[in-house]
Amino acid sequence: MVEGKNQWKAWIYLLPCLILLLIFTVWPIFNTVRVAFLDGYNGMKAVGGTEFSFGIKNFSDVVMYKEFGTCLLNTILLCVITVPVSTLLALLIAVCLNSIKPLNRLLQTIYFLPYVTNTIAIGMVFAAMFNIVGTMGTQNPIITTAGIINNIIGIFGVEPINFINTGSSYAANMAVMIIYIVWNALPFKILILLGGLQSVNKQYYDAAKIDGTSRSRTFWRITVPLLSPMIAYVVITGFIGGFKEYSSIIGIFGEKLGPASEPGRLNTMVGYIYSSLSLGNEGRASAAAIILFGIIMAVTLVQLYVQKKRVHY
Amino acid sequence: MKLKLEGITKIFPSRNKNGKEVVAVNDFTYEIPDGKLVGLLGPSGCGKSTTLYMICGLQKPSSGKIFFGDDDVTELTPENRGVGLVFQNYALYPHMTVKQNIMFPLENLKGADRLKKDQMLERAYEAAKLVQIDELMDRKPSELSGGQQQRVAIARALVKMPRVLLLDEPLSNLDARLRLQTREEIKRIQRETGITTVFVTHDQDEAMSISDFIVVMKLGVVQQIGKPQDVYDNPANLFVAKFLGIPPINVLKGVVKNDKLYIDGKEIKEFKGVKDSYIKAEAAMKLKIADFISNIPEELRGPFEKAVSSEDYNTIEAGPYPVVADYMRKEKGLLEQIAKNAFDVYVGIRPEGFNLNDNGNFELALDKIEVMGRDISLICKNEASINPFVRAIISSDFKISENAETVKFDIKPHKLFVFNGVTEERIYE
Ligand SMILES: Nc1ncnc2c1ncn2[C@@H]1O[C@H](COP(=O)(O)OP(=O)(O)OP(=O)(O)O)[C@@H](O)[C@H]1O
Ligand SMILES: [Mg+2]
Numbered sequence: 001m002v003e004g005k006n007q008w009k010a011w012i013y014l015l016p017c018l019i020l021l022l023i024f025t026v027w028p029i030f031n032t033v034r035v036a037f038l039d040g041y042n043g044m045k046a047v048g049g050t051e052f053s054f055g056i057k058n059f060s061d062v063v064m065y066k067e068f069g070t071c072l073l074n075t076i077l078l079c080v081i082t083v084p085v086s087t088l089l090a091l092l093i094a095v096c097l098n099s100i101k102p103l104n105r106l107l108q109t110i111y112f113l114p115y116v117t118n119t120i121a122i123g124m125v126f127a128a129m130f131n132i133v134g135t136m137g138t139q140n141p142i143i144t145t146a147g148i149i150n151n152i153i154g155i156f157g158v159e160p161i162n163f164i165n166t167g168s169s170y171a172a173n174m175a176v177m178i179i180y181i182v183w184n185a186l187p188f189k190i191l192i193l194l195g196g197l198q199s200v201n202k203q204y205y206d207a208a209k210i211d212g213t214s215r216s217r218t219f220w221r222i223t224v225p226l227l228s229p230m231i232a233y234v235v236i237t238g239f240i241g242g243f244k245e246y247s248s249i250i251g252i253f254g255e256k257l258g259p260a261s262e263p264g265r266l267n268t269m270v271g272y273i274y275s276s277l278s279l280g281n282e283g284r285a286s287a288a289a290i291i292l293f294g295i296i297m298a299v300t301l302v303q304l305y306v307q308k309k310r311v312h313y
Numbered sequence: 314m315k316l317k318l319e320g321i322t323k324i325f326p327s328r329n330k331n332g333k334e335v336v337a338v339n340d341f342t343y344e345i346p347d348g349k350l351v352g353l354l355g356p357s358g359c360g361k362s363t364t365l366y367m368i369c370g371l372q373k374p375s376s377g378k379i380f381f382g383d384d385d386v387t388e389l390t391p392e393n394r395g396v397g398l399v400f401q402n403y404a405l406y407p408h409m410t411v412k413q414n415i416m417f418p419l420e421n422l423k424g425a426d427r428l429k430k431d432q433m434l435e436r437a438y439e440a441a442k443l444v445q446i447d448e449l450m451d452r453k454p455s456e457l458s459g460g461q462q463q464r465v466a467i468a469r470a471l472v473k474m475p476r477v478l479l480l481d482e483p484l485s486n487l488d489a490r491l492r493l494q495t496r497e498e499i500k501r502i503q504r505e506t507g508i509t510t511v512f513v514t515h516d517q518d519e520a521m522s523i524s525d526f527i528v529v530m531k532l533g534v535v536q537q538i539g540k541p542q543d544v545y546d547n548p549a550n551l552f553v554a555k556f557l558g559i560p561p562i563n564v565l566k567g568v569v570k571n572d573k574l575y576i577d578g579k580e581i582k583e584f585k586g587v588k589d590s591y592i593k594a595e596a597a598m599k600l601k602i603a604d605f606i607s608n609i610p611e612e613l614r615g616p617f618e619k620a621v622s623s624e625d626y627n628t629i630e631a632g633p634y635p636v637v638a639d640y641m642r643k644e645k646g647l648l649e650q651i652a653k654n655a656f657d658v659y660v661g662i663r664p665e666g667f668n669l670n671d672n673g674n675f676e677l678a679l680d681k682i683e684v685m686g687r688d689i690s691l692i693c694k695n696e697a698s699i700n701p702f703v704r705a706i707i708s709s710d711f712k713i714s715e716n717a718e719t720v721k722f723d724i725k726p727h728k729l730f731v732f733n734g735v736t737e738e739r740i741y742e
Contacts, residue, residue: 201404203400203402203404204406206371206391206398206400206404207398207400207404207406209370209371209391209392210369210371210391210396210397210398210470211418211469211473212391212395212421212422213392213417213421214421214423217421221417222406225406225408225409226408228408312407
C-alpha cells in the first residue's frame with residue numbers, strides 16, 4: 001500500500017487511465033441501462049420537446065417483436081452445440097498434438113492459422129466451399145460446378161446438397177454455421193489446452209501405466225480432471241463468445257443473414273441489437289443488450305457453480 | 314517370486330550429432346531371491362532410477378533380458394508386468410482422494426481379475442491399514458504431510474498385490490526423524506507381505522539398515538553385490554570402501570616393497586601377494602583393450618589400432634572410444650610399478666580399526682579430540698592421508714591427554730584394506 005500522504009501521487013498516475021475508462025466503459029454501461037428504461041428513446045428529443053418517460057416499454061417491445069424469438073433461438077442453439085463440440089474436439093486434438101514430437105512446429109502454425117485470419121474472409125471461403133454453384137452469388141444455370149464440399153460428396157455418389165443458397169433448409173444452414181464456428185473456435189481452445197497439457201507432470205502418466213490404466217481411462221480419469229481448470233476457462237469464455245455470435249453469420253450469409261429466399265433466418269441477439277440501432281431505435285437496442293447481458297451472466301453463474309464441484313485446482 | 318536381470322544395458326543416444334551417448338546402465342546381471350529386499354545404492358546419476366524403470370517397463374533395455382520368476386518380461390508393457398512402483402516424488406493423483414488413489418489400480422483390472430466394488434474397498438482398507446493411513450482415506454494428497462503421502466504411495470503400489478515392489482528414493486523428501494521411522498516401516502511391510510522388493514537410495518545408511526542385499530553402482534556399472542555387512546567388511550574396490558561407512562573410511566597412500574606395507578615411510582605390516590596381483594591386473598587390462606579393439610567396427614579399426622600401438626592418446630581420446638586411452642594409461646602405470654618392484658597402493662582403514670597401544674607401530678599426529686558420548690574421535694594428521702584428517706574412533710573408556718602430540722596405534726587387521734594404486738581394485742593377501 002502507498003502511504004497516506006503519498007496517495008494523491010498514485011491517483012495522479014492512475015488518472016489518464018481512469019478518465020479513459022470512465023468515458024469509454026463506465027459511462028456507456030451506465031447510459032445503456034438508462035436508455036433501456038426510457039420509453040421509445042431514439043437519441044432525439046421526444047415528440048413535443050418533452051423528456052422521455054421512464055418505463056419498461058423497450059423491454060416489452062423487444063420481447064414482442066417477432067424476430068426476437070428467432071434471434072434468441074439461433075443464439076442459444078449455436079452456443080449449446082458449438083461450445084461442447086469444439087471443446088471436445090480441441091481436447092482430442094491437443095492430446096494428439098502433445099504426443100507428436102516431430103513436425104510440432106509446423107503443426108502449431110497450421111492449427112493456429114484460423115485464429116489470425118479475418119473472420120469475414122474465412123466466412124467467404126466457407127461460403128464458397130459450401131456453395132451449390134461454383135461461385136457465390138452467380139445463379140447462372142449454365143455454371144454447373146458445385147462448391148468443393150458438394151464436389152467431394154459427389155464422388156461418393158451423393159446428390160449435391162443445397163447448404164446455403166436460395167431454397168436451402170434451416171438444418172443445412174445451421175450445419176454450415178456450426179462447422180464454421182467450431183472450426184473458428186478451435187485454435188484458441190487448442191492453444192489453452194495444449195499449454196495445460198504441457199504443464200501436467202509426466203509422472204502421473206507413468207504412474208497410470210504402472211497402475212495398468214487403459215488409454216481411454218487415462219484420458220477420462222487423469223487427463224481431463226488435471227486439465228479441468230483450463231477446460232472450465234475455455235467453456236466459459238466459449239459461451240460468452242458464443243452468445244455474441246454475429247460476424248460469422250455475416251461472413252457466410254452476407255448482410256441478408258440468411259439464404260436469399262429467407263433473409264434474417266439466421267439472425268442472432270447481437271444482430272438484433274445491431275439492426276435496432278441502425279433503425280434508430282436506441283432504447284430497444286439497449287434493452288436487448290441488457291437482456292443478453294442477463295442471459296450471459298446467468299449462464300456464467302451456473303457454470304461457476306458447477307465448476308466448484310467438478311473442477312480440481 | 315525371484316527377479317532376474319540378465320546383462321541389462323541402457324544406452325541413451327546423444328542429443329546432437331557429435332555428442333557422446335550415455336551408458337546409463339552397463340551389463341547389469343543379478344538374480345534377486347524370492348521375497349528379499351534389495352537396496353540399489355550409488356551416487357547421483359549412476360543409473361539407479363534407470364535400472365528401476367527398466368524393471369517396471371517404463372524404459373526398454375537397449376540389450377539384456379528381465380525375468381519375473383521364469384517369465385521373460387523384457388517385451389511386456391508396464392501395464393502387463395504387475396509391478397508396484399513408488400516414485401521419488403510419489404506422483405499421487407492430485408484430484409483423487411486417498412481412497413480413490415489406492416483403489417485406482419484395482420479399478421483398472423479387467424476380466425477375471427476384476428473385483429466387486431465392496432471387495433475393492435476392503436482391499437484398499439487392508440492396504441491402508443498396513444501403512445497406517447486408514448484414518449485419512451477421504452483427504453486429498455495436498456492435505457497430507459510428506460510422510461503420509463509416501464505411505465499412500467506405498468499403499469497404492471501394494472494394493473494390487475504386485476509381483477515386485479519398486480521404490481525410487483522414497484524417503485528423500487522426508488525429514489531425518491521421519492526418514493528413520495518410515496524406513497523401519499518399509500522393512501516391516503516388506504516382511505509382512507513377502508513381496509520381492511527393490512529399493513533405490515543414495516543414502517548408504519538407509520540401504521545398509523533395511524536391505525537383505527545391497528548392490529553398489531558407479532557410473533552405470535555394478536561394483537559389488539552382497540549382504541550389507543559383507544560388503545562393508547570386504548569392499549571389492551576403493552569406491553565401495555569409500556562409499557560405505559559413516560564416518561567414511563580413512564584412505565592413505567602406501568607403498569609395498571618386498572612384501573611389506575609402508576605408510577609414510579614406516580613399516581606397518583607384512584603384506585604378501587601384491588606383485589602377483591599387479592601382474593594379473595596388467596594382463597587383465599591388456600585383454601580388456603584387445604577385446605575392445607576386436608569389438609570396434611571394421612572400418613574404424615585400422616586407424617584406431619594404429620593410434621593404440623603408437624600410444625597416441627590425443628587421437629584416441631578424440632575418437633569414439635575415449636575410455637581406451639584410460640585403460641592404456643593404467644596398463645602403462647601397472648607395468649612401470651612391476652618393473653620397479655615397488656607398488657604404490659591405497660590403504661583404507663576404517664575409523665573403528667584403531668587400537669590405542671603405546672607400543673603400536675602406527676603413529677599419528679593428534680590434531681583434536683571429538684567426544685561423542687559412547688566413544689571419542691581422535692582427529693589426526695598424516696602426510697600420507699588423502700583426506701585432510703585421519704579419524705580414529707575409540708571407546709571413551711580410554712583417557713587421552715589433550716596435550717598429547719602424537720598417538721600410537723595398532724591397526725586391526727580385518728579393518729585394513731589394500732587397494733591397487735592404479736586400478737583401485739582390492740588386493741587380497
Ligand atoms: N532420458 C534420458 N536421456 C538421456 N540421458 C538420461 C536419461 N535419463 C537418464 N539419463 C542419464 O543416465 C544416467 C543415469 O540416470 P539415473 O536417473 O538412472 O540416475 P540415478 O542413479 O537415479 O541418479 P539420482 O540419484 O540422481 O536419482 C545419468 O547420467 C543421466 O543423465
Ligand atoms: Mg534417480
